[in-house]
Amino acid sequence: MSNEAAVAETTEAPKSAGAVEAPAGVSAETAEFTFELSSTEVIFPLDESIYPRDAIFGAAYLFIDRCYVFLTRPADGQVGVRLRPKGERSEAILEALAGEFANELLNQLLRTRIAESTTxxxxxxxxxxxxxxxxxxxxxxxxxxxxxxxxxxxxxxxxxxxxxxxxxx
Amino acid sequence: MPDPSTASQLDFSADIYSPVAVERAVAVFGDLAKFTVSHGEAAVSVTWTEPDADVADVLADELANYALNETILLHRAPSTTLR
CATH class of the missing domain: 1.20.5 (Single alpha-helices involved in coiled-coils or other helix-helix interfaces)
Structure with a gap:
């Protein structure tokens, strides 16, 4: 799958921003997962052509109990996700949350595709x-x-x- | 803590959040502040003043979470359900 946000190595992009690079040989344009960090929240955009609404809602639903989740429309075809933990907030926790959300997105995407193919x-x-x-x-x-x-x-x-x-x- | 007399506003993207869900969230949180809702083309804007002092810090976040939760439940509901 070319759209996998592989959680491999984290590189420090500009201050208060993070990025998970694509594995070698995969186009960074399609696989890069970038996020912005502040002291209390992490924000990242999602491409709706890759992650359909069902997958985004499915992942967001699982984070509602431990995070404040807010979705925005930063550009056409994009959904902005803002996660703000209800409990302890630190850079490590926020980065981990972004990674977990990305993994859950893939999980939801797979579930959606299996559901469609087995209808x-x-x-x-x-x-x-x-x-x-x-x-x-x-x-x-x-x-x-x-x-x-x-x-x-x-x-x-x-x-x-x-x-x-x-x-x- | 936010100034009680200052209006706070939250804009819910109309093509992500269900207007019905936002209205429900405002109804549930109605006792905690004075709310007004305006439905625009791109967003449903919720404005409030005089929030309850005990919850003023988290009111916006809790309201947004509730609206998102309701939106997701409505999204998953059968198509005959009012969205």
Whole structure:
């Protein structure tokens, strides 16, 4: 995947900013993950053509309990993410948060793609579970058919006696 | 601590945050400050004054978190749900 924000080596970009470089051989233009650090928060832009809205929301949702998350629209096709920890705040914690968020984005992206690629098969299974004969249905149907046959069967020994009539008559 | 008489404002990008979610957040936090909401083309702006002194420092962050949480829940809800 060319858009992987690989967390390999962190290089200090200008003060209060960080960047995670692309692995060797991968275009930095597509793989670089940059973020700005301040004393209380970390901010980074995400390209919506790489990370769809579902993935961004999925990752943000998982950070809401420990961070204040605010999303902005810095440019067309970009979503800005601002993370501000609720607890202790330090440069190391903020950098780690940015990395965790990037990893979670990839996780969410993968989940979305798997969900999309397995939609048909999940629908198929659901359809089969609800609308086709299952073994238990077949058994019930067979028992009902057997009862019907018994009721309609002949009585060659004349054992069955209609209850409406008096047998002594 | 913010001056209670000074208005604070938070602009929620209209194509990221659900206006319904922002309104819900304001309704939930309504007792903690005097809020006004204005719906623009690009953003839903929430302005408030006289925040409760106990929560003034975190009011904006908590409001934004609540609005985002509601936005995500609405985004995931069936399409028939009001967004």
């Amino acid at each position: 048909k098969i999940r629908e198929f299974y659901m359809q089969r579970a609800f609308f086709e004969n299952t073994p238990s249905h077949s058994t019930i149907d067979a028992l009902l058919a057997e009862l019907d046959e018994e009721e309609l069967a002949d009585d060659p020994l004349e054992i069955s006696v209609p209850w409406e009539e008096d047998p002594s008559a």
